[in-house]
Every structure is written in C-alpha cells, then in structure tokens.
Amino acid sequence: MAVxxxxxxxxxxxxxxxxxxxxxxEPLLAKGFSAHIAQKALVATGQKTVEDAIKWLHSHCNxxxxxxxxxxxxxxxxxxxxxxxxxxxxxWRESKRQCGKNRAHEVFPHxxxxxxxxxxxxKVELLYDILKQVGDSFSQSFPPSISLTLHASPSYLGFFIDxxxxxxxxxxxxxxxxxxxxxxxCHVKPSLKQFHLTLAHRFYPHHQKTLExxxxxxxxxxxxxxxxxxxxxxxxxxxxxxxxxLFQYKPQNIDELMINAGDLIYVDPRQQSDASExxxxxxxHRTGCRGFLPENYTEKAHESDTWVKHREYVFDxxxxxxxxxxxxxxxxxxxxxxxxxxxxxxxxxxSLQNAALRRGVLVMCHGERVxxxxxxxxxxxxxxxxxxxxxxxxxFPPSLPRQKDSMKQLECDPPLSCCGIFQSRxxxxxxxxxxxxxxxxxxxPALRCVQTAQHILQGLKLNQKVRIRVEPGLFExxxxxxxxxxxxxxxxxxxxxxxxxxxxxxxxxxxxxxxxPSESYEDYVSRSSAVIKQIISACPCKGRxxxxxxxxxxSLAPLTRALTGLPSRDSRDFAQMVQKIPALGMCxxxxxxxxxxxxxxxxxxxxxxxxxxxxxxxxxTIMED
Numbered sequence: 001m002a003v004x005x006x007x008x009x010x011x012x013x014x015x016x017x018x019x020x021x022x023x024x025x026e027p028l029l030a031k032g033f034s035a036h037i038a039q040k041a042l043v044a045t046g047q048k049t050v051e052d053a054i055k056w057l058h059s060h061c062n063x064x065x066x067x068x069x070x071x072x073x074x075x076x077x078x079x080x081x082x083x084x085x086x087x088x089x090x091x092w093r094e095s096k097r098q099c100g101k102n103r104a105h106e107v108f109p110h111x112x113x114x115x116x117x118x119x120x121x122x123k124v125e126l127l128y129d130i131l132k133q134v135g136d137s138f139s140q141s142f143p144p145s146i147s148l149t150l151h152a153s154p155s156y157l158g159f160f161i162d163x164x165x166x167x168x169x170x171x172x173x174x175x176x177x178x179x180x181x182x183x184x185x186c187h188v189k190p191s192l193k194q195f196h197l198t199l200a201h202r203f204y205p206h207h208q209k210t211l212e213x214x215x216x217x218x219x220x221x222x223x224x225x226x227x228x229x230x231x232x233x234x235x236x237x238x239x240x241x242x243x244x245x246l247f248q249y250k251p252q253n254i255d256e257l258m259i260n261a262g263d264l265i266y267v268d269p270r271q272q273s274d275a276s277e278x279x280x281x282x283x284x285h286r287t288g289c290r291g292f293l294p295e296n297y298t299e300k301a302h303e304s305d306t307w308v309k310h311r312e313y314v315f316d317x318x319x320x321x322x323x324x325x326x327x328x329x330x331x332x333x334x335x336x337x338x339x340x341x342x343x344x345x346x347x348x349x350x351s352l353q354n355a356a357l358r359r360g361v362l363v364m365c366h367g368e369r370v371x372x373x374x375x376x377x378x379x380x381x382x383x384x385x386x387x388x389x390x391x392x393x394x395x396f397p398p399s400l401p402r403q404k405d406s407m408k409q410l411e412c413d414p415p416l417s418c419c420g421i422f423q424s425r426x427x428x429x430x431x432x433x434x435x436x437x438x439x440x441x442x443x444x445p446a447l448r449c450v451q452t453a454q455h456i457l458q459g460l461k462l463n464q465k466v467r468i469r470v471e472p473g474l475f476e477x478x479x480x481x482x483x484x485x486x487x488x489x490x491x492x493x494x495x496x497x498x499x500x501x502x503x504x505x506x507x508x509x510x511x512x513x514x515x516x517p518s519e520s521y522e523d524y525v526s527r528s529s530a531v532i533k534q535i536i537s538a539c540p541c542k543g544r545x546x547x548x549x550x551x552x553x554x555s556l557a558p559l560t561r562a563l564t565g566l567p568s569r570d571s572r573d574f575a576q577m578v579q580k581i582p583a584l585g586m587c588x589x590x591x592x593x594x595x596x597x598x599x600x601x602x603x604x605x606x607x608x609x610x611x612x613x614x615x616x617x618x619x620x621t622i623m624e625d
Contacts, residue, residue: 024050033057036067039121043072043232046308047124063288065236071118072232074127074186074310076176077110078169080197084224085109087217088199095200095214098590098601099207104158104198106303111161111197113173113228117188118235119180126184128311131230134175135313141168142315148197148220150212157200157211159220166195172228206565206597229312231304234285237266242306243282243298246609257284257291264306265298277579296582296609359539360546361532362436362603363560364427364586365553366444366452367420370396371411372583379411393615395419401447401498403490412487416451423584423608424452428459430605439545441466442535444474444552445489445512452584453550454500467503470495473510473531476552477524478517486515509534521571528558536563546604553581560587563598584608 027050028038041053041060060066080088088109096105119127148159161169173190180186200211245263249256259265265282275281275292283290285306371378373395382392387407389400395417403409416424431438438460443453450468457463470492478486489512495502509531516523532549539547549559557569557577569577588603 024053028053028057036069036121040066043121043124044308046232046310047128059286060288064290065288070236071120072124072308073116073235073238074119074124074230074232075112075116076114076131076173077229077231078113079108079110079227079229079312081225081227082223084218084220084222087219087222088197091199091214091218095211096602098210098214098599099200099203100600101300102200103202104200108304109197111169111195112191113169114177114188114190116233116235117180117186119184119186123184123186124310127180127186127230130176130179130183131228131311131313134172134179135228135315137175138168138172139315142172142226143168145221146224146226150215150220151196152208152212152215154205154208155202156198157203157208157215158196158198161195161197169195204566207599210592210599226315227312228315230310231307232310233307234266237283237306240266240268240283242301242303243267243280243295244301244305245293245298247297249293249297251291253292255291257282257289257293258287259284259293259297260286264301265293266306295580359536359591360604361536361549361560361563361589361591361598362438362546362586363549363551363556363589364452364456365556365581365584366416366446366448366550367423367455368417368583369414369420369448370417371414373417373419376411378414379408383407397421401490401494403494409488410447412481412485413447413489415447416455420448420583421451421455424455425459426608427584427605428456430459431456432460434604436460436546436604438462438466438548440469440535440539441548441550442469442471442474443550444476444555445470445472446475446487446552447490449474449550449552450490450495450500450502453548456548456550457501463501467501469503469506469508471506471508471510471531471535472512472515473508473527473534474549474551474555475515476554477521478515478519479521479524480554481517485517486512521574524554525558525562525568528555529562532559532563553578553585556581556585556587560589560600563589564600565597582607582609 024042024047025035025038028041029035031054033041037057038053041056045052045056079085092105092109095102143165146165147162149162151158151160170190170192177188177190180188199215203211243265245259245261245265248261249259251258257265264285265280266285267280267282271281278295279292280295280298281290282293374381374393378396382389382396384390389407391398397415397418400407400410400415438457441453441457443449450470453468454463457466457468475486481487490498492502492504496504510527519527535547535549539545549555551559554574557574561568585607586603586605587600589598589600591598
C-alpha cells in the first residue's frame with residue numbers, strides 16, 4: 001500500500017459511524033449489498049437513482065478497493081447558467097484552439113465558495129439538506145446580478161466580483177461551512193479570498209494578448225442564472241493525470257486493463273517505471289481495476305471529467321430583475337434566448353481574430369518506414385539471389401525507386417511501407433476534406449519523407465500543381481544515424497526520374513555537405529531554428545496558405561518551438577519525447593499578422609491511430625498440434 005493511501009485509511013478508520021435514512025438505501029440492502037458498500041455506490045453516482053447505484057456496483061465487482069473506508073471529497077461552487085455560460089464555453093473552446101490547453105481548462109467555469117473537504121458517505125444527505133436550507137435563507141439577499149470585472153496578468157486571466165456582492169457570497173459560504181461542520185461533522189473552509197471566475201491560468205506569457213482579446217468578446221453583463229452546486233471527487237487520485245480511452249482494448253495478458261471507448265483512466269506519473277515504452281499503468285474510473293494499457297489508445301482528459309455532481313441550489317433572481325428584463329426585449333427569462341446583437345459581436349470578433357491569421361505551418365513526421373516493420377535487414381528479405389526485388393510481404397512497397405549506384409543505399413535511406421503510403425494519402429485526403437490550402441511543401445532529403453510529401457499531395461489532388469522543395473537542413477538529428485555517417489540520398493534527378501514532383505529550381509539553405517555526422521544536440525537545435533526561419537522568410541503566402549514541412553519525429557519540437565519563441569527542450573528528455581511521436585504525427589502553428597508572432601494550435605485534421613498486425617504463418621499456427 002502506498003504511503004499516501006495508508007494515511008488516508010488511518011484518517012478515516014476510527015471515525016464513528018452514523019446511520020443513513022436514505023430512501024434509496026433500502027432497495028440496495030434488500031438485494032443483499034452491505035450498508036457500507038451500498039452507501040458508497042450511492043455517493044459515487046450522486047445519489048440519483050437505485051438503478052445508477054446498481055450499475056456502478058456491477059461495474060466495480062472486481063474493484064480491489066470496494067471495501068475501503070475512504071470517503072469522497074466535496075466542494076461547493078457557484079456556477080453560471082444561460083447566456084453567460086455559453087459565452088464562457090465559447091471562450092474555453094477558442095482559447096484552447098488558438099493557445100493550447102492551460103490550467104483553467106481542467107475545470108468548468110465557476111466561482112469557488114468552499115474548497116474540497118471530506119464527508120462520510122452516510123452523512124452526505126445532510127449536506128444536501130444544509131445546501132437547501134442555507135440557500136433558502138439567502139434567496140432574497142442574493143444579488144439580482146453579479147458585476148464581473150476583467151483582470152489580466154502574465155499568468156492569470158479572469159473576472160473579479162464586485163466587493164459588495166462578493167461579501168454576500170462569502171456570507172453564504174460561511175453559513176454553509178458552519179452548518180456542515182456542526183451537523184455533518186465536516187471540516188469545511190469557506191473561500192475568503194477575492195471571489196473570481198478564472199478564464200485562463202498558467203499560460204505562456206506570449207499568449208496573454210490573444211487571450212485578452214478573446215476575453216473582451218465576453219459581455220460579463222449577459223443574462224445569467226447562478227447555481228450553487230455540490231461536486232465530489234475521489235481523494236485517492238487528486239494528483240493523478242486523467243486519460244480518456246479512444247478505443248476499446250481487450251487485455252492480452254492478466255496484468256492488462258480492459259477499457260471501453262470513453263472510459264476515464266487515472267494515471268500516476270510517478271508510478272510508470274514498470275511500464276514498457278508506449279504503455280502506462282492506470283486505474284479505471286468505471287471499474288476501479290488497475291493494469292497496463294496502450295497509451296496511444298487514449299487522449300488527455302480534464303480533471304473535472306471524473307467528478308460527480310450531487311445537488312444544486314438555483315438562485316431565482318428573475319422576479320427581482322423584471323425591470324431590467326423589460327428594458328431588454330431580446331432577453332427572455334432564465335437566459336433561454338440568444339441576444340442576437342451580442343452573438344454577432346462575439347462572432348465578428350472571433351472572425352477578426354481568424355482573419356488576422358495569415359499563414360500556417362504544418363510540421364509532420366513521415367509515414368511508416370519499411371525497416372520499422374521488417375527490421376534493418378529488410379532489403380535482404382526481398383532480394384532474390386540475382387539481386388532482383390520482390391515483395392516478400394504485402395507491406396513491402398510494390399517497387400523500389402531506381403538509383404544510379406547500388407540498391408544497397410536504401411538500407412540507410414529506407415522507403416515507406418505500403419501502410420506508410422496509405423497513411424500519407426489518407427492524411428492528404430483529410431486535409432482536402434477540411435479545405436486546407438497547401439501553398440508550399442518542404443521535405444527532408446530522406447526518401448521516406450519525400451514519399452510522404454508526394455502521397456499527401458496526391459491525397460490533396462495537388463500533385464503536379466505544388467512541387468516538393470527538398471531541404472537537407474530538415475534531416476533528423478545526425479547523432480541517431482546508426483552508421484555514424486550521413487546516408488547517401490537520392491539525387492534530385494533520380495527523384496524526378498522516379499516520378500516524384502520535385503522543385504528542381506529550389507536550392508536548399510543547408511547543402512548536404514554541411515550536415516555533420518554525430519552533431520551535438522545544441523547544433524541540431526540551432527540548425528532547425530535557422531532552417532524554419534529561412535523557410536518562413538521564403539514563403540510570403542497571401543490569405544490562409546499553409547506551408548507543409550515533412551520531416552522526422554525529431555523535427556516537430558525544434559521547428560515549432562523555435563517558430564513560436566519557446567526555449568528548446570532539455571536534451572535529457574528529448575529522446576523519450578520523440579519516441580512518443582507516431583507516423584504522421586503533426587504540429588500546427590498559425591501566424592498572428594498584426595503581431596508577426598506564431599502560436600501553436602490544434603492541427604486541421606485528426607490523428608491517425610491503428611493497431612499492430614503481426615506476420616501470420618498458417619502452417620505453424622493452424623496445423624501444429
């Protein structure tokens with residue numbers, strides 16, 4: 001047992017037990033569940049229905065912690081509803097798209113009234129009663145509307161609440177905490193800091209101006225209904241990361257975790273030393289079971305995705321703000337209708353933001369390479385005794401491009417596999433579906449990169465229209481070359497003869513002779529920084545033109561971080577980071593025309609995920625006894 005969990009057990013094991021009078025409890029007891037486990041199921045599902053609790057119990061039948069006495073943690077939040085909430089959600093989505101995820105995206109828009117505290121399962125119903133009683137006592141004094149003032153700093157952006165109104169909210173929080181401490185035996189601390197609603201937190205300083213511009217699109221005076229809501233979370237996983245399963249995974253071994261699409265997984269970054277590359281150890285939120293699972297079957301989830309909503313108190317201020325409502329003919333009670341003028345202003349403001357985005361840079365790793373599947377000796381597997389090529393497996397390419405010298409050169413400069421060709425064309429088709437306009441294409445001189453660029457252009461239906469600029473400066477970190485020498489790449493003439501759409505007039509910024517074997521990490525980062533700046537200056541795109549750069553797994557971070565002004569990654573974790581980048585992994589940067597700055601945003605197409613398909617020998621598998 002972990003030390004932290006042992007402390008939790010000690011904290012709750014000696015507390016006296018009360019008795020629940022829940023009407024939902026009796027049906028569960030009648031089905032043979034113990035009172036402790038039945039109460040745990042009810043709390044875990046927000047005490048909504050018996051059916052929800054039974055479903056939870058069936059899902060957790062193999063949960064090793066089912067009998068553990070650890071209670072949930074609870075928090076009381078003030079949350080907006082109606083039009084203001086919609087505008088805040090618009091900001092959440094747009095800020096994430098333009099500036100990436102920050103700490104505020106972990107939780108929905110809210111004002112903290114009482115931070116997290118523990119409450120025993122059998123006393124949770126008392127919290128519900130206390131919330132209603134205190135809410136009723138403040139229903140008349142609750143502000144008809146709440147004034148919000150935008151505040152910005154290099155690491156925080158949010159709305160602060162007017163002091164006079166905040167004092168009422170603080171009194172409400174103090175009253176709730178006092179009653180909960182007295183009646184439910186909970187140690188509740190009301191929030192006494194300046195009340196605020198966070199929009200963004202812990203973001204990069206160069207994103208501040210963009211975030212402020214987006215925040216100014218929000219009218220804090222939008223009609224809004226405020227709700228005091230009680231949420232809970234599992235206190236064992238407070239400091240864990242949350243992942244969401246994208247696909248179902250059926251365990252192949254006894255120590256692996258069964259997951260369904262949509263499942264939420266708790267992952268402790270400090271406990272991953274036993275996991276192989278590409279795998280993580282996690283605990284399922286749905287079942288409570290723990291085991292290994294493939295990391296590429298998941299995506300990051302938000303912290304609040306695993307929280308449970310229990311009860312809420314709605315402050316009905318509509319009757320006390322009828323005068324204001326009458327003066328606003330476009331506003332309906334409870335914020336149900338849209339204010340068309342404000343909606344247009346928000347839309348127009350976001351449109352201006354998008355119009356300011358002049359160029360895009362899509363940096364992409366090449367597709368699956370043939371030696372990645374068949375090993376370094378792949379060429380020996382598909383050559384006859386007289387040196388002719390044949391497909392020893394359907395994932396070998398249909399043919400190999402001709403080279404002036406020996407075909408052996410391909411051992412150090414391998415082509416794409418058939419799956420790699422398919423992957424690349426699929427990405428091109430997806431870009432076409434999203435109406436992405438690719439104006440320039442740059443590629444590393446490695447054959448796999450040129451082929452990836454070629455098949456992406458075919459998917460985009462741009463072959464013969466946009467030609468590939470082969471840039472030696474885009475080749476990967478030369479320290480990783482197994483031969484300790486720069487591979488002998490195909491010449492431009494050989495690539496043209498092999499029917500690749502090459503821009504023969506382009507002269508690279510870094511000649512092949514400038515690539516030094518076993519270069520230092522600092523030299524590689526410097527080369528990447530120089531080449532991306534030279535590419536940008538050579539591509540004066542008009543409109544929303546995209547510059548496509550096809551490189552290697554090691555290309556994504558140095559090129560995009562140099563472009564967005566971020567410092568280079570530490571060399572000690574660079575290799576581990578690159579290993580997590582799959583075939584066709586991509587990053588997308590957009591330029592702010594007015595600022596002449598670049599920012600990383602979500603790529604225009606989704607990632608491509610697929611499982612492994614091992615070689616199959618029917619004789620050894622089927623015929624052997």
